[in-house]
Amino acid sequence: MQKKFDFKLTKKMKGLGRAGIITTPHGEIQTPAFVVVGTKASVKGMTPEMLISLGSQVVLANTYHLFLQPGEDIVAEAGGFAPFMNWKGPTMTDSGGFQVFSLGEAFGTGVSKVARGDEALSPAQSTKKKEKLVTIEEDGVSFRSHLDGSTHYLSPERSMEIQWKLGADMIFAFDECTSPLASFEYQKEAMERTHRWAKRSLGHHNKLDTEKVQALFGVVQGGRFKDLREESARTLAEMDFDGFGIGGSFNKEDMKSVVRWVNEILPEEKPRHMLGIGEPLDVFDGVENGCDLFDCVSPTRLARHGRIYTHDGPIQIKNARFKKDFSPLEKDCECYTCKNYTRAYIHHLQKSQELLGQVLPSVHNLYFMVSLLKKIRQSILDESFDSFKKEFLSRYYKNLSL
């Protein structure tokens, strides 16, 4: 009865970019697409009905977070994270590997997935933090929970078991997401381990998912180094994955090149997910260089803090100039928030710390990103990607030379 996983290319651009359709047991995803993040089986403040009305096609939940709370067995009893949260469409879970990075090398240092180029960890910082919460060994990773300090263990096999129980349509092989500041030697070591973990993930998942209900994506690593990224893409391309994730980390300026190196090697007929990325510039670069899926918490996280996407660049709605501005967050925007509320009202809600002041801007920012990917898709079909990109970015990033 369930329709198995499939990916069809609909249209190819001159370079690597393409439009396609992913089929999952819970519906289709028109790609390129923005994947909405529901970390703990909830997209912060949003009901599934809100997600549908803003055009979301697919929700990604975080394995690490659900593993710790409420635990994968409870989610499995609910029928998986999608029934648990009452989302009926396609779903993904990540591998838990990103937390190896965010609780390990980077924990408490302020270094994010994408380095700005002016950051550096002192060896003391690095060692101290790593010892504190994460220990990486060949078999797997020991974590201390960020919630209560309790000790946990993830390995390729455990990640597959947990993701099997969480029940998403698309899951990821267990990987190590290294710091963008790590040395070549460390990136190489981590990448090679990630390849061994990919093989173990594939083997273990095949034992669990004998009817092939879940699609398994391998995760390409290798940091900012061309030879490592190419080696990673070649190695994973030879394995029997249904698709690929391109894992961070990279310096912002390298991101485009990294994606191009990788996607020139990965098999064309399988979908590619750019993990944890999506500011507007990033998704244009990603699509142009062959990526099909993007997930990012930025739209909702920024919205909760008052940062609102508009086609003229982001605005901070808490700014006093919006106190008496009775226009919508963005003129001509068709989202629920813009059709029904004013900047003055959302300014008031945010200043008053009202719950709805976090919800309404989140609807708008998610709509903005989901719609942007839909427009990008349409521009590929229309063969107008280059002009659309130029027009969009010259308006959005007025201060950047393009």
Place this chain on the structure above:
Amino acid sequence: MQKKFDFKLTKKMKGLGRAGIITTPHGEIQTPAFVVVGTKASVKGMTPEMLISLGSQVVLANTYHLFLQPGEDIVAEAGGFAPFMNWKGPTMTDSGGFQVFSLGEAFGTGVSKVARGDEALSPAQSTKKKEKLVTIEEDGVSFRSHLDGSTHYLSPERSMEIQWKLGADMIFAFDECTSPLASFEYQKEAMERTHRWAKRSLGHHNKLDTEKVQALFGVVQGGRFKDLREESARTLAEMDFDGFGIGGSFNKEDMKSVVRWVNEILPEEKPRHMLGIGEPLDVFDGVENGCDLFDCVSPTRLARHGRIYTHDGPIQIKNARFKKDFSPLEKDCECYTCKNYTRAYIHHLQKSQELLGQVLPSVHNLYFMVSLLKKIRQSILDESFDSFKKEFLSRYYKNLSL
């Protein structure tokens, strides 16, 4: 074009209870009814669509809060608090007088509107707190803002001007809500001042609202004292109000008597609003003794902290016994939350401090109270109030003798 304010009695019970219909320029309210509270022009975490879907007929906003933030002029520019928050139905604002109590006598003492009978303010506490934030004089009240300590002034005239700008269909005369612990002498003094303020409110409102767009309700005070309550009802009944509020405060066990004393005197043909009340027992007592409207923040405030109304009494959803309970918050409940989510999911959301963990229980608790008043109304029409009350309360308050 606008339909003016009107109240029609549909059915009377043997005693004081009745069912009716209030007509406002923004629609009808079938009474008795539960009024949903949107303190700062937002019912915490709820969109107006959610309010409609759970059956809300009318929203009350707080004059004091909107006066301080964003200020009544901004709300007026938006066309009133209802357009500001995109609520299209009937509306009310309170007078600001309750804050005379909550920031004055009671501030920081933990004494609420309804005393439990075992509370007492020391004179030192009382004086200290009163001096700190509120000064009450014949002309009006000086406040220090709870937000930033800035000084503000409310008087009957200012309250009418602010409420005129906030633009609700039903507004309240400026009153002083005293502490349930205040002496007879103070209650009498405050009540007499409230009567003078009622007269000034009426006079000033008539100057502002020359077309009689807003209905003005006078507020009966007098604490727990029969002679004061009766005097207050008689005095206000003689003034040209469109309806009446019955202001706190009283000891819990006195509430029913207080309401009866008052409603035996107030003119039958005008609606009566029991201000800031409604736990389930309270609304039965209120209806039975002649009240038509009830507002209370309890359903949403309790919900945000995990306390969920059910017909078998409240439950605390954060309790570990709900971790794997995949039934709805309440069996057979027709609210959005119960039709789509489980106790286990809401337990998880609350334990994970997810925004939706505050929203979904609020939908349920509001639906519970709004529906309870609808059922009570139906029982009046069916002449089955007594048996409905007995059945409901014996199940809800299993531990109480009725």
